[in-house]
Amino acid sequence: MQTLRRTPLYDRHVALGARLVPFAGWEMPVQYEGVIPEHIAVRTDAGVFDVSHMGELEVEGPTARELLQSTLSNDVDRLDPGDAQYTLLTTETGGIVDDLIVYRLDGHRYLLVVNASNREAAFRWLRERELRGSDVRDVSDDYALLAVQGPRALERIGVAPGKPFTWEMGELGGVEVMINRTGYTGEEGVELACMEDEAGALWDSIIAAGVTPCGLGARDTLRLEMCYPLHGNDIGPQWDAISSGLGWACALDTEFTGAERLRAIKAEGPAEKLVPLRMTDRAIPRQGMPVEGGGEVTSGTHSPMLDVGIALGYLPSERATVGTSVTIDVRGKPRGAQVVRKPFYTREEKS
Amino acid sequence: MAAGESYPDDLSYHPEHDWARLEGDEAVLGVTWYAQDSLGELVHYEPPDEGTSVAKDESYGEVESVKAVSDLISPLSGEVLEVNQKVVDAPETVNEDPYGEGWLIRIRMTNPAEREQLLDAAAYRKLLEEA
Numbered sequence: 275m276q277t278l279r280r281t282p283l284y285d286r287h288v289a290l291g292a293r294l295v296p297f298a299g300w301e302m303p304v305q306y307e308g309v310i311p312e313h314i315a316v317r318t319d320a321g322v323f324d325v326s327h328m329g330e331l332e333v334e335g336p337t338a339r340e341l342l343q344s345t346l347s348n349d350v351d352r353l354d355p356g357d358a359q360y361t362l363l364t365t366e367t368g369g370i371v372d373d374l375i376v377y378r379l380d381g382h383r384y385l386l387v388v389n390a391s392n393r394e395a396a397f398r399w400l401r402e403r404e405l406r407g408s409d410v411r412d413v414s415d416d417y418a419l420l421a422v423q424g425p426r427a428l429e430r431i432g433v434a435p436g437k438p439f440t441w442e443m444g445e446l447g448g449v450e451v452m453i454n455r456t457g458y459t460g461e462e463g464v465e466l467a468c469m470e471d472e473a474g475a476l477w478d479s480i481i482a483a484g485v486t487p488c489g490l491g492a493r494d495t496l497r498l499e500m501c502y503p504l505h506g507n508d509i510g511p512q513w514d515a516i517s518s519g520l521g522w523a524c525a526l527d528t529e530f531t532g533a534e535r536l537r538a539i540k541a542e543g544p545a546e547k548l549v550p551l552r553m554t555d556r557a558i559p560r561q562g563m564p565v566e567g568g569g570e571v572t573s574g575t576h577s578p579m580l581d582v583g584i585a586l587g588y589l590p591s592e593r594a595t596v597g598t599s600v601t602i603d604v605r606g607k608p609r610g611a612q613v614v615r616k617p618f619y620t621r622e623e624k625s
Numbered sequence: 626m627a628a629g630e631s632y633p634d635d636l637s638y639h640p641e642h643d644w645a646r647l648e649g650d651e652a653v654l655g656v657t658w659y660a661q662d663s664l665g666e667l668v669h670y671e672p673p674d675e676g677t678s679v680a681k682d683e684s685y686g687e688v689e690s691v692k693a694v695s696d697l698i699s700p701l702s703g704e705v706l707e708v709n710q711k712v713v714d715a716p717e718t719v720n721e722d723p724y725g726e727g728w729l730i731r732i733r734m735t736n737p738a739e740r741e742q743l744l745d746a747a748a749y750r751k752l753l754e755e756a
Contacts, residue, residue: 309691310666558669558689576668
């Protein structure tokens, strides 16, 4: 029996009546009031997620840049201190060890925020490739991470708007925070990193500002409406980054693990592609459901905003084009779906 | 709005959290407050076809929330006379009114003696307390 880890906010989740579930070795809130009201809070106002289970790795030293440029798919050289970038840790075959955000802290120091389930794998991967003059440390236990997301998120917590994929230091509720202009919901917002022992004070100040506590359930429906892939579901070592639709996060003019293979796949065209599928019949697609004629659903749910079943899944490339109709095997029943454009959900323009 | 917890005394219950309202040789079936609360807001109801048979202790359909799928277990055997189309169109009706507007199917019992095996409200409440 594995002992589940708890974030510094565990007692607060319990006090708020959260339903707690095991996730990547952690006991995490999946919902408080309910997935749908929490989802709607983030789309229309503001929500806060405890994502302290995510891993933080620090890479430091005169060769830190070189190490990251040779292991991460995106171009680290585009980052000045204060910048952030979505990137992939890739295998020799172009598969994905993890997808992560790299923050350039200063000249020779970078912070990598990795998936909870890949924290050890990503750390080991980088440690094994460490260069003379680069030091990789797992600093996950030092930090808590709170995502505050939604059209009114910044206004509620008193943070001025900023440029996406940048970070700055600031103070919120008397707590020193790293304010990251990133997120996983498609809404405006920030991800706030603070010292582990100050997470309670930061959380309390955000809740006091009228931000709705949200669980991993809403985090999943929100990211799926945006077609953001989830590592372990939609992306992983078994699929190359081009097939997974993440060629945009691969600087193929740089040299990194798997770059050569990815250039070849891009030139030949991948055999299958990850695409958004929207149900045309009434049904909810789920992970693992086969698609008639080849392919498989890798994530699926009911979209609270569109009130329809939505999924991400791999299809043979010749059928992975917008408008193609497919049939998904929903526990033995054939149900129609259509390949659509990303994302499923776009906010109506503010009037 | 979700309903408050209740287990009406005039219903018969199945341990898989389904209820039956007996009306002569017919019965109306649904899921209990506990079932809908465990699942969360329902977003899909996959009903059986009218005219098909359902068997006691076996699945006759499915309900789904955002996160989970649950089989609907029939407390009684019978023939499906009617499906509640309101729940097909608005599955959250089950959360709002699990014993009223949120009923799922109406059947004609084919083995009315099966009712003797169901739980009364007190026994079902006891089962929940022990779970």
